[in-house]
Amino acid sequence: MTTPDPSREPEPTKPAGTATTPYKDRVYRSPAGVVGGVLVLAIIVWLGIDALVVGEGRAPWLALATMLLLVPLVFAYTLRPAVFVNDDRLRIRNPLRTIVLPWGRVASLRSGFSNEVVEESGTKYQLWALPVSVRARSKAARQEARAARAAARAGQSEAGRGRGGAGVSGGAVGAADLGAGAAAAAGGPRRAETDQAMDEMRELHERRQEEAGAQGEVTVKWAYEIIAPAVAGAVLLGVLWGLG
The missing domain is CATH 1.20.5 (Single alpha-helices involved in coiled-coils or other helix-helix interfaces)
Structure with missing residues (x-):
């Protein structure tokens, strides 16, 4: 039988929910937007590939330009939007931008005709992933x-x-x-899903806004991986139409 070493102290157990416990971000999306985006993308790709394979003259080039323009935009406005939430920050992935707001910089979360976050400076950011229904x-x-x-x-x-x-x-x-x-x-009281999500974020904001780990600067990053191919497709489409 093994005798425990009295000189070795047992490691303290970390309580659940402390700052040292790693948690994955909670993700909010629009299921209807995801389903609709998949269907629209499938139609665009199907018609585009068909035109590339069997089209004649300028048809393949027009199909290529149209896909370059539409596929990134449809993806950006349907599949890309999401809101990532954890104890320290709120990350908003909108169609063309990604905004990271520490809870300490969030002034309020508003729900009206759209759901939005208001920064302390007064700047508003719409939550595309949580549309009001x-x-x-x-x-x-x-x-x-x-x-x-x-x-x-x-x-x-x-x-x-x-x-x-x-x-x-x-x-x-x-x-x-x-x-x-x-x-x-x-x-409990019935609430729409997006309203429930906003309530959860308001509660987390109230609880964490004064914590040291929830402080920092607001960062905004443009989605050039979406913008660049869409602009290229629009330019190519314009050139093809201009050439007649």
């Missing part, structure tokens, strides 16, 4: 209203059973309503 907000509001009505019916049924006036069937209905009301209360 009026339809999703209306759906969440209807679900919350139904949950509130179910909770109210559950409370009435419970009160009736407490007075001893409920029968067997009434007790069954009351139990069902009570279960629905309890489930609704446990689930």
Whole structure:
């Protein structure tokens, strides 16, 4: 049997959630944008390759120029947008720029016709990955209203059973309503997905904005890997149309 060495102290266990614990960024995207972008890109590539293979005259060149212009832009506005969040910073990957904001430099996160982050200097950055959906907000509001009505019916049924006036069937209905009301209360208020994401980021901002690791400068980087081929495609397309 192995005897433990008394001179060797056990290593302290690091509590979960401390600054020394590495965490991956939480990523927010628009599922609808990703699906739509994949479909549009598939159509563009399919038609472009078909024109390159079987086209005659200027058709292959026009197809090449069109793909150079459209593929980067469609990718930029559908698949590229994302928001990366961790304890120290917020990284916004928009179609043509990537903005990194430490939490200490964020003044507020606003939701209106669009979701945006406001820097301390007053500069606003739109969150392309979190588009505002009026339809999703209306759906969440209807679900919350139904949950509130179910909770109210559950409370009435419970009160009736407490007075001893409920029968067997009434007790069954009351139990069902009570279960629905309890489930609704446990689930909390209904919110659209983008609104939930904004709430989570606001909470993290309030908790981390004063921390030392959440300070620093705001950086903005242009996506030249998107801009360069799109400009080249536009120039080539213009030259081809100009030559007639």
